[in-house]
Amino acid sequence: xxxxxxxxxxxxxxxxxxxxxxxxxxxxxxxxxxxxxxxxxxxxxxxxxxxxxxxxxxxxxxxxxxxxxxxxxxxxxxxxxxxxxxxxxxxxxxxxxxxxxxxxxxxxxxxxxxxxxxxxxxxxxxxxxxxxxxxxxxxxxxxxxxxxxxxxxxxxxxxxxxxxxxxxxxxxxxxxxxxxxxxxxxxxxxxxxxxxxxxxxxxxxxxxxxxxxxxxxxxxxxxxxxxxxxxxxxxxxxxxxxxxxxxxxxxxxxxxxxxxxxxxxxxxxxxxxxxxxxxxxxxxxxxxxxxxxxxxxxxxxxxxxxxxxxxxxxxxxxxxxxxxxxxxxxxxxx
Amino acid sequence: xxxxxxxxxxxxxxxxxxxxxxxxxxxxxxxxxxxxxxxxxxxxxxxxxxxxxxxxxxxxxxxxxxxxxxxxxxxxxxxxxxxxxxxxxxxxxxxxxxxxxxxxxxxxxxxxxxxxxxxxxxxxxxxxxxxxxxxxxxxxxxxxxxxxxxxxxxxxxxxxxxxxxxxxxxxxxxxxxxxxxxxxxxxxxxxxxxxxxxxxxxxxxxxxxxxxxxxxxxxxxxxxxxxxxxxxxxxxxxxxxxxxxxxxxxxxxxxxxxxxxxxxxxxxxxxxxxxxxxxxxxxxxxxxxxxxxxxxxxxxxxxxxxxxxxxxxxxxxxxxxxxxxxxxxxxxxx
Numbered sequence: 263x264x265x266x267x268x269x270x271x272x273x274x275x276x277x278x279x280x281x282x283x284x285x286x287x288x289x290x291x292x293x294x295x296x297x298x299x300x301x302x303x304x305x306x307x308x309x310x311x312x313x314x315x316x317x318x319x320x321x322x323x324x325x326x327x328x329x330x331x332x333x334x335x336x337x338x339x340x341x342x343x344x345x346x347x348x349x350x351x352x353x354x355x356x357x358x359x360x361x362x363x364x365x366x367x368x369x370x371x372x373x374x375x376x377x378x379x380x381x382x383x384x385x386x387x388x389x390x391x392x393x394x395x396x397x398x399x400x401x402x403x404x405x406x407x408x409x410x411x412x413x414x415x416x417x418x419x420x421x422x423x424x425x426x427x428x429x430x431x432x433x434x435x436x437x438x439x440x441x442x443x444x445x446x447x448x449x450x451x452x453x454x455x456x457x458x459x460x461x462x463x464x465x466x467x468x469x470x471x472x473x474x475x476x477x478x479x480x481x482x483x484x485x486x487x488x489x490x491x492x493x494x495x496x497x498x499x500x501x502x503x504x505x506x507x508x509x510x511x512x513x514x515x516x517x518x519x520x521x522x523x524x525x526x527x528x529x530x531x532x533x534x535x536x537x538x539x540x541x542x543x544x545x546x547x548x549x550x551x552x553x554x555x556x557x558x559x560x561x562x563x564x565x566x567x568x569x570x571x572x573x574x575x576x577x578x579x580x581x582x583x584x585x586x587x588x589x590x591x592x593x594x595x596x
Numbered sequence: 597x598x599x600x601x602x603x604x605x606x607x608x609x610x611x612x613x614x615x616x617x618x619x620x621x622x623x624x625x626x627x628x629x630x631x632x633x634x635x636x637x638x639x640x641x642x643x644x645x646x647x648x649x650x651x652x653x654x655x656x657x658x659x660x661x662x663x664x665x666x667x668x669x670x671x672x673x674x675x676x677x678x679x680x681x682x683x684x685x686x687x688x689x690x691x692x693x694x695x696x697x698x699x700x701x702x703x704x705x706x707x708x709x710x711x712x713x714x715x716x717x718x719x720x721x722x723x724x725x726x727x728x729x730x731x732x733x734x735x736x737x738x739x740x741x742x743x744x745x746x747x748x749x750x751x752x753x754x755x756x757x758x759x760x761x762x763x764x765x766x767x768x769x770x771x772x773x774x775x776x777x778x779x780x781x782x783x784x785x786x787x788x789x790x791x792x793x794x795x796x797x798x799x800x801x802x803x804x805x806x807x808x809x810x811x812x813x814x815x816x817x818x819x820x821x822x823x824x825x826x827x828x829x830x831x832x833x834x835x836x837x838x839x840x841x842x843x844x845x846x847x848x849x850x851x852x853x854x855x856x857x858x859x860x861x862x863x864x865x866x867x868x869x870x871x872x873x874x875x876x877x878x879x880x881x882x883x884x885x886x887x888x889x890x891x892x893x894x895x896x897x898x899x900x901x902x903x904x905x906x907x908x909x910x911x912x913x914x915x916x917x918x919x920x921x922x923x924x925x926x927x928x929x930x
Contacts, residue, residue, distance in 0.1 A: 273636055273853070302607055348853060350682045350716035353786070377783035378712040382684035382853040394750060394849065415923065416728060437849055449711035450784025452687070456850035515728065515771055516790035519607070519682060519716040589749065 263308075263315035264463040265290075265428070266580075267297055267343045269386070274298070275343040279314045280463050281322045284580050287337040288318050297346055297464070301520040304411050304427060308466075339462035339580045344384035345430055346409065351522035352381035352458065353512060354405070354434050357503050360530030360539075361546035374503040374511050377450045379434070381523070385459035387580065390587040391435055393456075393562070399438035400560040400586055404485045404539040404568040406497050407432045407525035408505050409464060413518040422509035423477050425518070429470070431461035431483070431579045432525050433568055438542055438559060460523075461568075462580030470572055477504030479570075481578070483529045485539050486567040487560075492544075493537035495529040497570070562588045597642075597649035598797040599624075599762070600914075601631055601677045603720070608632070609677040613648045614797050615656045618914050621671040622652050631680055631798075635854040638745050638761060642800075673796035673914045678718035679764055680743065685856040686715035686792065687846060688739070688768050691837050694864030694873075695880035708837040708845055711784045713768070715857070719793035721914060724921040725769055727790075727896070733772035734894040734920055738819045738873040738902040740831050741766045741859035742839050743798060747852040756843035757811050759852070763804070765795035765817070765913045766859050767902055772876055772893060794857075795902075796914030804906055811838030813904075815912070817863045819873050820901040821894075826878075827871035829863040831904070896922045 264282065267275040268289075277290040277297050293310045294300045300307045318334060355376040385391065393400050406429065413425035434455065441454035467474040473481050480498030484491065503511075508524050528540040538544045545555035560566070569581040598616065601609040602623075611624040611631050627644045628634045634641045652668060689710040719725065727734050740763065747759035768789065775788035801808040807815050814832030818825065837845075842858050862874040872878045879889035894900070903915040 348684045350684065351714055356783075375781060375783060376786055378714060378786060380685055380712060380850070381715070382856055383851060392749065398849070415726065440849070445782035447709060448779035448782055448784070449690075449709055450782070452710055452712060452846060453849045512786060515732070515774070515787045516714070517717060522716055 263312050264465045264469060265297060265300075265311070265345060266337070266463045267345050267347055268341050269343055273347065275347050279311055279318055280337050281318050282469070283322065283576060284337050284463065286318065286322055286334040288314060288334045290314065298349075298521050301409065301411060301427060304520070339583075340388045342388070342462045343386040344460040345428070345464035346460075346521060346523065347384055349381040349384070349521055349523050350519060352379040352525070353377070353522065354379050354407075354432070354458075354525040355508060355527045357501050357508065357526040358528065358530040359500060359502060359532065360528055361543045361550065374508055376508060376511065379455055379458060383457050385457050385584070387459060387462045387582045387584075389459060389584065390592065391459070391584050392587055392589050392592045393437075394589045396559075396561055398440055401436040401438050401541045402485070402487070402560065402566040402568070403434040403436055403528045404483055404493065405432045405434060405525050405527055405529055406479050406483065407460070407523050410509060410518055410522045410524065411520045413509055413513050415513055415515070415517040417510055417513045419477070419504070419506035419510040422513060423506035425509060426467065426477075426505060428464040429467055429474065429479060430464040431568055431570060431582060433459040433566065433582045433584065434525065434527075435459070436540070436542070459582055459584055461582055465578060470578060473498075473573060477506040481570050481572065483539060484569045484571070485537070488564055491537070493529075493539045495531050495536045495539050497529045500531055501526055560586050562586055597646050598799045598803060599631060599634075599645065599679060600671070600797045601679050601681055602675050603677055607681065609681050613645055613652055614671050615652045616803070617656065617910060618671055618797065620652065620656055620668040622648060622668045624648065632855050635743065635745060635761060638854070673917075674722040676722070676796045677720040678794040679762070679798035680794075680855060680857065681718055683715040683718070683855055683857050684853060686713040686859070687711070687856065688713050688741075688766070688792075688859040689842060689861045691835055691842065691860040692862065692864040693834060693836060693866060694862055695877045695884065708842055710842060710845065713789055713792060717791050719791050719918070721793060721796045721916045721918075723793060723918065724926065725793070725918050726921055726923050726926040727771075728923045730893075730895055732774055735770040735772050735875045736819070736821070736894065736900040736902070737768040737770055737862045738817055738827065739766045739768060739859050739861050739863055740813050740817065741794070741857050744843060744852055744856045744858065745854045747843055747847050749847055749849070749851040751844055751847045753811070753838070753840035753844040756847060757840035759843060760801065760811075760839060762798040763801055763808065763813060764798040765902055765904060765916060767793040767900065767916045767918065768859065768861075769793070770874070770876070793916055793918055795916055799912060804912060807832075807907055811840040815904050815906065817873060818903045818905070819871070822898055825871070827863075827873045829865050829870045829873050831863045834865055835860055894920050896920055
């Protein structure tokens with residue numbers, strides 16, 4: 263099934279179930295108001311949502327005007343918050359052998375590179391990105407993420423895989439010029455990783471069929487910067503650690519509680535013809551080839567679009583579509 | 597006022613208001629079920645809680661059996677979860693000039709050292725600490741923390757101070773033998789910082805009177821390890837950055853949303869006669885003095901007690917009292 267969170271003026275929004283083709287949606291009000299509730303009580307609530315989802319798809323297929331379809335409405339990604347507008351944990355990684363990672367913190371042989379991110383304030387898929395300074399080195403970072411249920415301390419990678427509830431896309435915005443100084447301190451990024459955005463819908467793994475296999479999502483992640491396709495990266499094969507391994511790494515010394523979001527970082531392929539999922543990777547490649555970076559970071563007014571299509575050619579998660587907006591033009595200050 | 601969260605079998609517990617002397621408490625049910633709700637809607641809900649708190653203190657003082665006092669009950673810290681049993685953000689720091697920090701990541705002149713911690717699963721003040729291996733270097737870390745309301749992007753330290761809603765104590769458990777390798781990667785601690793515990797109650801700053809001044813809590817933090825007092829550290833004067841500065845640092849590139857917990861790390865004093873708030877500090881001092889550490893980390897069965905008294909000699913937050921328990925003896929696996 264496919265789930266989204268609609269804006270309603272509150273901090274956590276309203277849970278909606280979205281038809282497979284993303285055409286129509288239905289409030290989940292009778293079942294749960296928020297996605298976190300569902301994650302907290304997955305075995306009880308998710309079958310009810312699945313029933314609603316099945317009915318919604320049937321209504322869509324039959325173009326029926328009776329019954330459930332009367333309360334369905336056209337799905338609009340611009341009305342979406344992040345599926346979890348705020349979460350109790352967001353851990354992102356650098357799990358691909360990407361050019362920027364070769365210059366940055368190196369993954370040791372048996373251990374993935376992960377960092378704890380801020381999870382109190384996510385952006386919706388079409389929300390503006392408010393930045394104070396272009397000079398901070400504004401960079402998108404297109405990636406695949408998962409949302410967990412409860413996972414126990416000491417879980418094996420296989421057990422951890424069973425704890426995965428939903429898949430989604432992320433745009434982990436980065437301020438690259440602030441990052442090196444923070445990483446040099448050893449304590450991870452803070453100012454250099456402002457609010458992350460997520461795709462309009464989060465989906466259960468069965469939605470992508472065999473493309474989800476052993477903790478990897480074997481589909482192509484498309485990134486378009488100012489309308490130009492800059493990345494068509496394969497998300498599956500070159501992930502050095504699968505999501506079960508990432509979760510097991512986190513659970514080595516403590517348990518994870520329902521609703522943790524874990525990302526694998528910028529998707530990257532060894533074959534550079536696939537393009538890039540973050541500008542830092544492109545620049546790192548330029549440095550390796552030409553001694554200096556040619557591509558500049560994002561400017562105010564720039565746009566980024568991130569999407570992934572299933573093997574049927576349909577958009578799985580809907581698209582992240584964001585514009586970089588200077589802080590003084592931000593419509594709604596807190 | 598003083599607020600706590602009582603265990604009720606749910607993930608978020610039940611909000612209770614606790615009398616100033618920590619003797620009795622009263623469910624806040626008619627006002628709010630959870631502390632996060634109050635933080636989300638502080639200006640509307642906190643005055644109602646304050647009224648209940650005032651009535652509770654009056655009932656306590658008059659030993660009246662009528663009215664409100666009939667529904668009050670003896671306050672028991674062992675029934676407490678963390679005031680926020682899970683939170684949308686937990687950022688901890690290393691803000692004192694402590695011996696271990698001198699060996700670890702150094703604070704640059706104008707910039708505090710902070711790291712993003714896990715906030716999906718906090719421990720109550722008297723909950724067991726479940727550890728897999730003594731060899732991981734189990735260490736307590738007694739500190740002072742604050743809980744914020746919303747703080748806007750770009751807030752000044754003075755504006756950030758206005759965003760502080762509550763004060764509390766933390767025990768940020770550390771696995772020191774895992775930490776160096778994680779910090780060397782640059783991305784901050786993950787496995788080396790398992791679940792953090794917090795004091796029984798969180799209090800509004802007015803509860804400590806003039807001891808809370810300009811973002812510093814000028815009281816003595818007591819740490820007792822296996823019943824022996826090892827730390828009587830002054831929390832105020834040697835904090836190199838006050839809490840407003842810490843929050844402003846976080847808000848340089850993004851806003852903070854209500855319910856973020858920010859800690860200042862192990863309290864430490866230049867005068868070593870005050871003792872220590874974490875074993876790493878004691879060991880670092882031994883290394884500096886004798887070339888090698890003498891004090892070992894915590895063993896299974898060890899206990900740690902952390903408390904802070906006000907200028908009236910009364911416990912402000914109640915005590916954190918925890919025992920280190922091997923994983924295989926953990927009573928309740930997830």
